[in-house]
Amino acid sequence: ETGVTQSPTHLIKTRGQQVTLRCSSQSGHNTVSWYQQALGQGPQFIFQYYREEENGRGNFPPRFSGLQFPNYSSELNVNALELDDSALYLCASSPGAELSYNEQFFGPGTRLTVL
Amino acid sequence: AQSVTQLGSHVSVSEGALVLLRCNYSSSVPPYLFWYVQYPNQGLQLLLKYTSAATLVKGINGFEAEFKKSETSFHLTKPSAHMSDAAEYFCAAPIIQGAQKLVFGQGTRLTINP
Numbered sequence: 001e002t003g004v005t006q007s008p009t010h011l012i013k014t015r016g017q018q019v020t021l022r023c024s025s026q027s028g029h030n031t032v033s034w035y036q037q038a039l040g041q042g043p044q045f046i047f048q049y050y051r052e053e054e055n056g057r058g059n060f061p062p063r064f065s066g067l068q069f070p071n072y073s074s075e076l077n078v079n080a081l082e083l084d085d086s087a088l089y090l091c092a093s094s095p096g097a098e099l100s101y102n103e104q105f106f107g108p109g110t111r112l113t114v115l
Numbered sequence: 116a117q118s119v120t121q122l123g124s125h126v127s128v129s130e131g132a133l134v135l136l137r138c139n140y141s142s143s144v145p146p147y148l149f150w151y152v153q154y155p156n157q158g159l160q161l162l163l164k165y166t167s168a169a170t171l172v173k174g175i176n177g178f179e180a181e182f183k184k185s186e187t188s189f190h191l192t193k194p195s196a197h198m199s200d201a202a203e204y205f206c207a208a209p210i211i212q213g214a215q216k217l218v219f220g221q222g223t224r225l226t227i228n229p
Contacts, residue, residue: 041222103164
C-alpha cells in the first residue's frame with residue numbers, strides 16, 4: 001500500500017510568482033487536508049477537501065486555493081507569493097473527514113522558499 | 116484561545132532517562148487528543164491518540180500518555196529514552212471550524228544526550 005506522496009520535495013520561487021504543490025492520497029482515502037508549517041512552528045490548517053469539495057478552511061487568504069480530483073489526489077495553489085509563504089507544506093489524507101476516529105496520514109511535505 | 120499548549124519548546128534528556136513532554140488543552144477541546152512525532156525532513160507520524168476509551172494510552176516506540184481531565188493535561192512519557200527518539204513532538208486536537216481540523220501545539224524538540 002503506497003502512503004501519501006507529495007511533489008516536488010523542494011521549490012524555490014520569487015515574490016509575486018505562483019506555485020502548485022501536489023499530493024497523492026493513500027489508497028482508499030477520500031479526504032485531503034493541507035497544512036502550512038513555518039520554521040519552528042506547529043502545522044497550521046489551510047483547508048480540507050472531501051470527495052472533491054472544499055470542506056472547510058483555516059485563516060488563509062483567497063490566494064491559497066486548492067483542488068481535489070476524482071482519484072482523490074489534490075493540489076494546493078498559491079498566487080502572488082509573499083516572503084512569509086516560505087514554509088513546509090504538508091498534505092494529509094484520511095479515510096473520512098471525521099478526525100476523531102479517522103487517522104490522518106501525512107506526506108513528507110514540500111519545502112517552499114520564497115526569495 | 117490556544118486549544119493545545121505545549122510547555123517547553125526544547126527538552127533535553129540523557130539516554131536511558133525518563134522522557135516527559137507536556138501538553139495542556141483548553142476545555143473547549145473535544146475529548147480527542149493526539150501526539151505526533153516529526154523526524155528531520157519528514158512528515159508527521161501518529162504516536163498515539165486518546166478517544167475517551169481509556170485515560171492511559173499506549174502508543175508506538177514505547178511512548179504513552181495519560182489524559183487528566185482535572186489538570187486538562189495529556190503529557191507524553193517514555194520510561195527510558197533512546198537516541199532514536201530525538202525528534203520534534205506535537206500535541207494536537209481536532210476542533211470544528213467549518214471542517215474538522217487538527218490544531219497543533221507549537222512543538223517540543225527532544226534532544227537525547229549520550
